[in-house]
Amino acid sequence: MLLDNIKVAIRIRPFNKRELETSDKCTLKVIDQETLVAIPPVEAETKQGKKTYKFNWIFDKIASQKDIFEKTLEYQVLSLLDGINVTLFSYGASGTGKTHTLMxxxxxxxxxIRALNQIFQTIHNKKRKIQIKFSYLEFQQEQLYDLLNNTNSNLDIRDDVEKGVIINGMREIDIASTQEVINLIQYGKRQKSTKQHEILIFTNYIQDIIGQNNEIQVSKFIVADLAWFDKSGQKSASLQVLNDCISLLSEAQNKKIQPFIPYRNSKLTKILKDSFGGNSKTLIIGCISPSIMNYEESIQTLEYCSLATGIYNQGSIKNLQQSTHQDDFKQVYDQLINENVELKKLLNNKSNQKPINNDKEQTKLYEENILEHFNNEQDINQSIFKYQWEIEQIKFTVNENQENLQRIDGIDRKAADSLRYQIEQDQKQLHNYQEQLIKFQKQASNFIIQRRALEENVNQSNLQNSYKLYLINLIEKHILRLEVYEIKLKEQINELHRQQHERIMAIQRSQINLRDRIIADQRKHIIQHGKNQSVQHYSQIDTTTEVIDGTKAKLKHYPLPKVKDHYFNREAYLQRKESPKSIFSPRLQTPLQLKDIKPYVPKTPHTKILENLSTPILPKSNPFSKAPPQKIIDSQSMVALPLITTNRNLSKFVYDWRGGGYKFIEDQKKIPSQKELKQIIQQKQHTQQSLDKSFFTTSSRSTSAKRVSFKQNLLLPGKVHESPYVKEFINKEIQRKIKLKQLNQKMMKVTQKK
Ligand SMILES: Nc1ncnc2c1ncn2[C@@H]1O[C@H](COP(=O)(O)OP(=O)(O)OP(=O)(O)O)[C@@H](O)[C@H]1O
Known part of the structure; x- marks a missing residue:
């Protein structure tokens, strides 16, 4: 039997996101299935020039795992069943896809995994007894550890003339399916540190069942995922030894000399020694990035791999000659069988090195996998919840701050700036959290896919049905537990929403209460003071900025003029009325004037609105005919306010009307009772919401500041407490309460004295 050479395949992985962000320039050009040209970046071009390489296969970005397997390994791997060693290892810089391709x-x-499937399928088809043992090692800086054995001791390697390389104390576990290997690898990976070479050894004991031949063939399938750098960030020294060995082998090949190859310089090369010099087929997968940024690393990989293409398995030919001596082989196999039996005994005696070959132990491994999976999934869910919670909180704060900003913008610059900064910071944080959340949500969906894989693993295993059932139930139990947990988390988020809404509602309720109290207060004043003083006057100018239907609008509430000005100083009043500055000072109209002159019709766009507000003359019998200045709104309603005809004061007028506090029923011709008033107010408040919508419009840019839109001048419900007007009212209320308290105390004292 003629043995093949070492074969080399090059795999160019697709650009990754980071590379694409910098440049999508490709440094490699695939000429055909075997030829590749490396194009240096411009600055290096003069020194190095383009380089052409030839390999057994070149797989570009679009090549699938299946393609690569079918072309390189599908049939080669079956040589194992003929007693030939197969070695598969990857070579390439960090992040070039070595693990992706191999493992x-x-x-x-x-x-x-594809190779194992191929082997197991063939084993089932062929009528041969094949026992496969699996070992899983990690290797770094000359330390060799067994990933399937927790003893944590550095394993020794020794060379046996007959048996080849022997790793002392290495645990070998019987395997019967690909799934079992996957489970063991997953188990081993949990013990593994990062940046280590991983070496998987499958030892195959093959025996023909048919016929008299009791011979057992032994072959090894070695898979090595070799890290380019070690933990310290240095290029791996053992990989350097491997490079040296390959260079020397290549050189010797060219010069046709008997080389001395320094395999002994590293444990890695000791293990792989047979792959170059023994009864072996070796496939090297060189992994490279297409990016121009990684040109240097790609060249190193290509140079190294092209050295390896020139090596022929000289040793293997020698072995082939030896293999003709059937007796020698028979002897070796017998020894192996004996040793195998002895080893089995030895392993069974050592409790901590018991092979995992029964259902109980396998189930335990599965259990560990399941538990780890669901613990991880729960961790992710917890993180998702944490971020969702934070996002909701920040959103609420940002909204609140934005509203506050609208209110103080243009009034208190310093406070507005600091609020603006706060909002910006919060929004940044919000963005970060949202990004994190998306990441975690992606991970969570991956976990759900993995759940299915877990179930499939169990179903495909060789376990007895009762064990399988137990494991499936275990998975379902964990899924249920997670679902309950998720529901609880969602409930908590909903509770947060509810609390936030309640907070808004509470503010609005308190503001409605406050407004009711103002209305009641003013009504009391009208009734008590009659002609002399129509309403309680608050003289501060109140300017607020509100967001109406998503648009910023400035609300100005001008001070009400003092009615008594007109009553007691008619001249001054008339002068003010006539003065050219009158546009800036509110003018008054009295009921007397109402009768004499036509209602004021402004030249502003509000004409229409005012027209609608007809002002019929009140019948003489009406107790309000001699009331302080008043405005009739419609045939049934009036507002007992000084009638102010300037545009700017219309706001106050409309606000009060909307508040409902001054609307009286004409038909009754009497002052309504408290109860009736309350009903009217409630009715008004009820329709307020729809009124708001029809009143509020956005301001056009052309509107001058003086002609502030009528609709914008409305005081928004829910913001009452913000205005100085209201603040004063509250202060007065407090003072009144304090006075009342003091009075009570005085009374108490007097009664006590008595
Ligand atoms: N052919 C490919 N198609 C899609 N994604 C790939 C391919 N090759 C690699 N990747 C992705 O690139 C990333 C790095 O790959 P991988 O971990 O296999 O590199 P590596 O060479 O083993 O790196 P290291 O030496 O640092 O362990 C992974 O996210 C992997 O999924």
Whole structure:
């Protein structure tokens, strides 16, 4: 039997996101299935020039795992069943896809899993007894650890003339399916540190069942995922030894000399020694990035791999000659069988090195996997919840701050700036949290896919049905537990929403209460003071900025003129009325004037509105005919306010009307009772919401500041407490209460004295 050479395949992975962000310039050009040209970046071009490389296969970005497997390994791997060693290892810089190509354990399976499937399928078809043992090692800086054995001791390697390389104390576990290997790898990976070479050794004991031949063939399938750098960030020293060995082998090949190869310089090369010099087929997958940024690293990989293409398995030919001596082989196999039996005994005696070959132990491994999976999934869910919670909180704060900003913008610059800064910071934070959340949500959806894989793993295992059932139930139990947990988290988020809404409602309720109290207060004043003083006057100018239907609008509430000005100083009043500055000072109209002159019709766009507000003359019998200045709104309603005809004061007029506090029923011709008033107010408040919508319009840019839109001048419900007007009212209320308290105390004292 002629043995093949070492074969080299080059795989160019697709651009990753980071590379694309910098440049999508490709440094490699695939000429055909075997030829590749490396194009240096411009600055290096003069020194190095383009380089052409030839390999057994070149796989570009679009090549699938399946393609690669079918072309490189599908049939080669079956040589194992003929007693030939097969070695598969990857070479390349960090992040070039070595693990992806060799060891991907789910979905788009890597070459290892595909090779194992191929072996197990063939074993079932062939009538041969094949026992496969699996060992899983990690290797770094000359330390070799067993990932399937927690003893944490550095394993020794020794060379046996007959048996080849022997790793002392290495645990070997019987395997019967690909799934078992996946489970063991997952188990091993949990013990593994990062940036380590991973070495998987499958030892195959093959025996023909048919016929008299009791011979057992032994072959090894070695898979090595080799890290370019070690933990310290230095290029791996053992990989350097491997490079040296390959260079020397290549050189010797060219010069046709008997080389001395320094395999002994590293444990890694000791393990892989047979792959170069023994009864072996070796496939090297050189992994490279297409990006121009990684040109140097790609060249190193290509140079190294092209050295390896020139190596022929000289040793293997020698072995082939040896293999003709059937007796020698028979002897070796017998020894192996004996040793195997002895080893088995030894392993069974050592409790901590018991092979995992019974259902109980397998189930335990599965259990560990399931538990770890769901713990991780729960962690992710918890993080998702944490971020969702924070996002809701920040959103609420940002909204609140934005409203506050609208209110103080243009009034208190310093406070507005600091609020603006706060909002910006919060929004940044919000953005960060949202990004994090998306990441976690992606991970969570991956976990759900993995759940299915877990179930499939269990179903496909060789376990007894009762064990399988137990594991499936265990998975379902965990899924249920997670679902309950998720519901609880969602409930908490809903509770947060409810609390936030309640807070808004409480503010609005308190503001409605406050407004009711103002209305009641003013009504009392009208009744008590009659002609002399129509309403309680608050003289501060109140300017607020509100967001109406998403648009900023300035609300100005001008001070009400003092009615008594007119009553007691008619001249001054008339002068003010006539003065050219009158547009800036509110003018008054009395009921007398109402009768004499036509209602004031402004030249502003509000004409229409005012027209609608007809002003019929009150019948003489009406107790309000001699009331302080008043305005009739419609045939049934009036507002007992000084009638102010300037545009600017219309706001106050309309506000009061909307508040409902001054609307009396004409038909009754008497002052309504408290109860009736309350009903009227409630009715008004009820329709207020729809009125708001029809009143508020956005301001056009052309509107001058003086002609502030009538609709914008309305005081918004829910913001009452913000205005100085209201603040004064509250202060007065407090003072009144204090006075009342003091009075009570005085009374108490007097009664006590008595
Ligand atoms: N052919 C490919 N198609 C899609 N994604 C790939 C491919 N090759 C690699 N990747 C992705 O690139 C990333 C790095 O790959 P991988 O971990 O296999 O690199 P590596 O060479 O093993 O790196 P390291 O030496 O640092 O362990 C992974 O996210 C992997 O999924």
């Amino acid at each position: 991907k354990l789910n979905e788009d399976y890597g070459l290892l």
